[in-house]
Amino acid sequence: xxxxxxxxxxxxxxxxxxxxxxxxxxxxxxxxxxxxxxxxxxxxxxxxxxxxxxxxxxxxxxxxxxxxxxxxxxxxxxxxxxxxxxxxxxxxxxxxxxxxxxxxxxxxxxxxxxxxxxxxxxxxxxxxxxxxxxxxxxxxxxxxxxxxxxxxxxxxxxx
Amino acid sequence: xxxxxxxxxxxxxxxxxxxxxxxxxxxxxxxxxxxxxxxxxxxxxxxxxxxxxxxxxxxxxxxxxxxxxxxxxxxxxxxxxxxxxxxxxxxxxxxxxxxxxxxxxxxxxxxxxxxxxxxxxxxxxxxxxxxxxxxxxxxxxxxxxxxxxxxxxxxxxxxxxxxxxxxxxxxxxxxxxxxxxxxxxxxxxxxxxxxxxxxxxxxxxxxxxxxxxxxxxxxxxxxxxxxxxxxxxxxxxxxxxxxxxxxxxxxxxxxxxxxxxxxxxxxxxxxxxxxxxxxxxxxxxxxxxxxxxxxxxxxxxxxxxxxxxxxxxxxxxxxxxxxxxxxxxxxxxxxxxxxxxxxxxxxxxxxxxxxxxxxxxxxxxxxxxxxxxxxxxxxxxxxxxxxxxxxxxxxxxxxxxxxxxxxxxxxxxxxxxxxxxxxxxxxxxxxxxxxxxxxxxxxxxxxxxxxxxxxxxxxxxxxxxxxxxxxxxxxxxxxxxxxxxxxxxxxxxxxxxxxxxxxxxxxxxxxxxxxxxxxxxxxxxxxxxxxxxxxxxxxxxxxxxxxxxxxxxxxxxxxxxxxxxxxxxxxxxxxxxxxxxxxxxxxxxxxxxxxxxxxxxxxxxxxxxxxxxxxxxxxxxxxxxxxxxxxxxxxxxxxxxxxxxxxxxxxxxxxxxxxxxxxxxxxxxxxxxxxxxxxxxxxxxxxxxxxxxxxxxxxxxxxxxxxxxxxxxxxxxxxxxxxxxxxxxxxxxxxxxxxxxxxxxxxxxxxxxxxxxxxxxxxxxxxxxxxxxxxxxxxxxxxxxxxxxxxxxxxxxxxxxxxxxxxxxxxxxxxxxxxxxxxxxxxxxxxxxxx
Numbered sequence: 001x002x003x004x005x006x007x008x009x010x011x012x013x014x015x016x017x018x019x020x021x022x023x024x025x026x027x028x029x030x031x032x033x034x035x036x037x038x039x040x041x042x043x044x045x046x047x048x049x050x051x052x053x054x055x056x057x058x059x060x061x062x063x064x065x066x067x068x069x070x071x072x073x074x075x076x077x078x079x080x081x082x083x084x085x086x087x088x089x090x091x092x093x094x095x096x097x098x099x100x101x102x103x104x105x106x107x108x109x110x111x112x113x114x115x116x117x118x119x120x121x122x123x124x125x126x127x128x129x130x131x132x133x134x135x136x137x138x139x140x141x142x143x144x145x146x147x148x149x150x151x152x153x154x155x156x157x158x159x
Numbered sequence: 160x161x162x163x164x165x166x167x168x169x170x171x172x173x174x175x176x177x178x179x180x181x182x183x184x185x186x187x188x189x190x191x192x193x194x195x196x197x198x199x200x201x202x203x204x205x206x207x208x209x210x211x212x213x214x215x216x217x218x219x220x221x222x223x224x225x226x227x228x229x230x231x232x233x234x235x236x237x238x239x240x241x242x243x244x245x246x247x248x249x250x251x252x253x254x255x256x257x258x259x260x261x262x263x264x265x266x267x268x269x270x271x272x273x274x275x276x277x278x279x280x281x282x283x284x285x286x287x288x289x290x291x292x293x294x295x296x297x298x299x300x301x302x303x304x305x306x307x308x309x310x311x312x313x314x315x316x317x318x319x320x321x322x323x324x325x326x327x328x329x330x331x332x333x334x335x336x337x338x339x340x341x342x343x344x345x346x347x348x349x350x351x352x353x354x355x356x357x358x359x360x361x362x363x364x365x366x367x368x369x370x371x372x373x374x375x376x377x378x379x380x381x382x383x384x385x386x387x388x389x390x391x392x393x394x395x396x397x398x399x400x401x402x403x404x405x406x407x408x409x410x411x412x413x414x415x416x417x418x419x420x421x422x423x424x425x426x427x428x429x430x431x432x433x434x435x436x437x438x439x440x441x442x443x444x445x446x447x448x449x450x451x452x453x454x455x456x457x458x459x460x461x462x463x464x465x466x467x468x469x470x471x472x473x474x475x476x477x478x479x480x481x482x483x484x485x486x487x488x489x490x491x492x493x494x495x496x497x498x499x500x501x502x503x504x505x506x507x508x509x510x511x512x513x514x515x516x517x518x519x520x521x522x523x524x525x526x527x528x529x530x531x532x533x534x535x536x537x538x539x540x541x542x543x544x545x546x547x548x549x550x551x552x553x554x555x556x557x558x559x560x561x562x563x564x565x566x567x568x569x570x571x572x573x574x575x576x577x578x579x580x581x582x583x584x585x586x587x588x589x590x591x592x593x594x595x596x597x598x599x600x601x602x603x604x605x606x607x608x609x610x611x612x613x614x615x616x617x618x619x620x621x622x623x624x625x626x627x628x629x630x631x632x633x634x635x636x637x638x639x640x641x642x643x644x645x646x647x648x649x650x651x652x653x654x655x656x657x658x659x660x661x662x663x664x665x666x667x668x669x670x671x672x673x674x675x676x677x678x679x680x681x682x683x684x685x686x687x688x689x690x691x692x693x694x695x696x697x698x699x700x701x702x703x704x705x706x707x708x709x710x711x712x713x714x715x716x717x718x719x720x721x722x723x724x725x726x727x728x729x730x731x732x733x734x735x736x737x738x739x740x741x742x743x744x745x746x747x748x749x750x751x752x753x754x755x756x757x758x759x760x761x762x763x764x765x766x767x768x769x770x771x772x773x774x775x776x777x778x779x780x781x782x783x784x785x786x787x788x789x790x791x792x793x794x795x796x797x798x799x800x801x802x803x804x805x806x807x808x809x810x811x812x813x814x815x816x817x818x819x820x821x822x823x824x825x826x827x828x829x830x831x832x833x834x835x836x837x838x839x840x841x842x843x844x845x846x847x848x849x850x851x852x853x854x855x856x857x858x859x860x861x862x863x864x865x866x867x868x869x870x871x872x873x874x875x876x877x878x879x880x881x882x883x884x885x886x887x888x889x890x891x892x893x894x895x896x897x898x899x900x901x902x903x904x905x906x907x908x909x910x911x912x913x914x915x916x917x918x919x920x921x922x923x924x925x926x927x928x929x930x931x932x933x934x935x936x937x938x939x940x941x942x943x944x945x946x947x948x949x950x951x952x953x954x955x956x957x958x959x960x961x962x963x964x965x966x967x968x969x970x971x972x973x974x975x976x977x978x979x980x981x982x983x984x985x986x987x988x989x990x991x992x993x994x
Binding site for chain 1: 630631652661662663664665667668669689690691692693694695697698702704705706753948949951952953954955956959961962963964
């Protein structure tokens with residue numbers, strides 16, 4: 001089963017996938033940093049409603065690689081992470097800063113492959129490269145906690 | 160720059176310099192202050208607290224010295240040369256001036272009765288006078304105060320505080336004849352007599368006679384009788400100090416005082432006079448409020464303003480010997496045709512009188528004794544039409560009066576001459592709470608009696624003080640804490656589900672985590688709680704600017720054995736950590752990467768260290784001096800107490816970080832008055848100060864209670880801290896919390912010392928639970944594989960150091976290198992304080 005939570009405009013060109021960790025290693029609302037082969041760092045999150053998100057780990061305001069250690073929450077329903085450095089808040093969905101227009105994090109494709117969470121090695125195009133695509137499954141039966149909902153759409157079939 | 164010389168460093172001289180410094184933004188004036196007392200200005204109004212545990216430092220109004228202000232203490236101005244425009248001082252200084260200000264104040268008037276200068280005869284004006292009085296009182300059992308006015312009753316209180324049986328002898332038929340009438344005086348006499356003070360009104364003193372030792376022993380009275388006494392305090396009035404002005408040839412009033420016009424200028428255009436030394440339109444004011452008003456007017460004039468002093472309100476509200484006394488407007492009803500409305504409740508211990516215009520439509524003045532709560536609303540009403548039945552305004556269950564009945568011109572704060580109009584204007588300009596009103600209008604910053612009025616005006620201006628914590632909770636932190644207590648809620652998700660909306664955020668999550676922890680919610684990283692914590696609490700270390708953490712082991716009281724010190728050094732060396740001594744007497748190890756923290760703490764815990772909670776909104780450190788253990792001057796064991804306190808309150812989660820210190824003597828080497836709760840040793844116990852802090856807005860802690868034994872001290876601190884935790888806002892430190900409490904420090908004292916709310920037992924029990932259940936957070940993490948698993952650099956490379964972190968070497972230590980941050984600019988920086 002492939003899973004994503006955040007539907008991008010389209011699959012990244014020639015994306016490769018890196019396994020971040022086993023699914024059960026990613027605790028709800030406690031982010032993890034993932035090191036990509038090219039040195040990029042991605043912050044990986046699971047929210048309370050079982051969505052997976054991946055954004056840059058680098059806080060553009062301070063230059064520190066700390067976004068994965070931020071507090072996860074929401075602002076008017078928009079899922080957010082607050083940088084632990086100076087508490088700038090970013091949308092997990094679009095990467096956009098909700099405090100400073102024009103600043104944002106890149107968002108990265110993320111999926112569940114088998115028991116593992118995987119991240120694409122190429123981000124969606126640029127910070128805030130979202131996406132008007134429909135957001136979410138409206139599954140009548142919410143899946144158990146450890147399993148993200150099946151939203152197999154855009155990522156299906158990518159290598 | 161022009162030269163301003165101020166003679167006199169009392170409260171009014173101090174206020175002038177303060178006000179001028181604030182307004183003189185162009186730095187036109189260089190100021191030289193000459194004061195004859197051995198210390199800079201202090202709060203003379205609160206002088207009697209000096210005998211109740213307060214120190215000279217507590218009373219100090221602060222040091223004005225700065226780049227443009229010189230202050231000479233213990234220096235007397237001896238003459239003024241108006242032609243040369245110079246002042247000469249006793250030590251031989253010649254100070255040239257462009258403008259001169261005489262703020263020389265007054266001296267107590269000592270009537271020339273025989274024996275008035277015997278040893279054992281005192282006056283009551285300065286800290287030195289109190290030191291003399293204290294010395295005399297050591298051998299005394301009885302003392303007589305001559306004068307039953309405001310200052311006389313203050314002096315009687317001083318004698319009581321010194322353990323001396325006090326008599327008050329007043330010439331007039333009742334106490335405080337200048338402020339109150341016969342009926343009020345009679346009630347005041349009853350209340351004061353109940354406190355053990357003997358009052359003799361309508362009594363003239365004729366002589367002081369010496370005993371065999373040559374000291375004052377008897378006060379002879381006009382009726383031929385006498386009072387046996389060990390000391391005498393003269394407190395019959397004050398005389399303006401106008402001798403310098405007299406010799407300089409300035410115009411004086413008939414009964415003294417330097418004559419000034421509405422601009423506070425004397426008969427010499429280069430010389431001004433303010434305060435009790437000045438004589439304005441036939442009046443010499445002996446109160447602080449008119450003096451402050453003159454200082455403000457003069458400061459304005461000195462920077463080119465047009466302010467005028469046209470007379471001042473002599474209303475007063477005081478607590479004398481614990482009895483409320485207030486007098487305002489035409490209290491004696493001297494206006495022709497004035498009508499009185501009086502409630503005289505001798506049994507209930509209260510007297511209230513309103514003076515009305517002859518048609519009973521306008522309030523002219525009034526007197527309140529025993530209960531002066533109506534003062535705040537009544538005094539600004541003077542001159543305004545009465546809103547309703549006058550009796551209802553002064554009967555205990557009357558409806559009282561609200562601020563919207565007041566005209567814009569009504570003075571809300573008489574200490575600082577702030578009108579209702581000025582307050583509403585400040586609100587219109589964006590002041591949205593009492594603290595902002597205080598800072599931009601000064602209203603409420605002196606006696607504080609108008610603060611309830613400020614709140615009313617804010618409410619009437621439609622300022623809804625939103626207490627909402629954030630978009631997810633409409634409740635304030637305090638309300639959420641009460642909900643958690645009442646419902647026994649133990650998780651954030653349960654709380655937000657029942658009382659909030661959404662998923663939470665970086666504001667409500669740590670706030671609720673702190674509430675749950677304060678109420679004894681187990682380890683702060685248990686289960687869901689870990690998701691609520693800021694990064695510092697989540698990783699039990701302090702995040703630094705390059706994404707690494709600093710580590711602070713607890714060193715209670717700053718005391719450490721050489722062996723343990725060596726362990727810290729070895730850990731720092733082995734992990735390559737930058738090492739620095741903090742201001743809180745411990746050691747901070749910087750540059751630890753996330754994945755190194757467990758290994759570092761394994762070493763520290765094995766050596767007997769525990770978390771220092773430098774990362775938490777919790778007790779940080781209790782600093783100490785060496786006290787009696789080593790110090791030649793120490794009077795108590797400050798290290799022992801500091802360790803006891805630090806071990807008692809360690810790990811206590813609170814709305815903001817908490818700091819403390821214990822000094823072993825009045826030299827205050829531990830800087831306890833810069834702490835949220837500071838303790839200073841006295842000869843007989845401990846003084847407890849609260850509400851101090853350093854940081855962005857430094858505050859001096861205020862005396863909460865004096866001369867406590869150690870167990871009482873700890874009970875009071877237990878209550879203070881728990882009351883703070885229960886009622887403070889998120890991230891509100893103790894100083895603004897106390898300021899925001901209705902009734903301020905006095906209310907806090909009632910709650911903590913007198914248990915006025917009846918919650919002391921509950922607060923102490925809550926603290927006892929904290930003490931009993933404390934465990935070291937780091938030791939617990941080291942034993943829990945699930946918690947340890949979070950300390951990884953990368954999910955897919957748990958032990959790979961973050962390649963974005965680099966170090967360079969400065970002064971032989973590692974410090975953050977240039978951010979490698981993939982070309983990203985460093986926009987801002989911050990560093991969490993870890994002291």
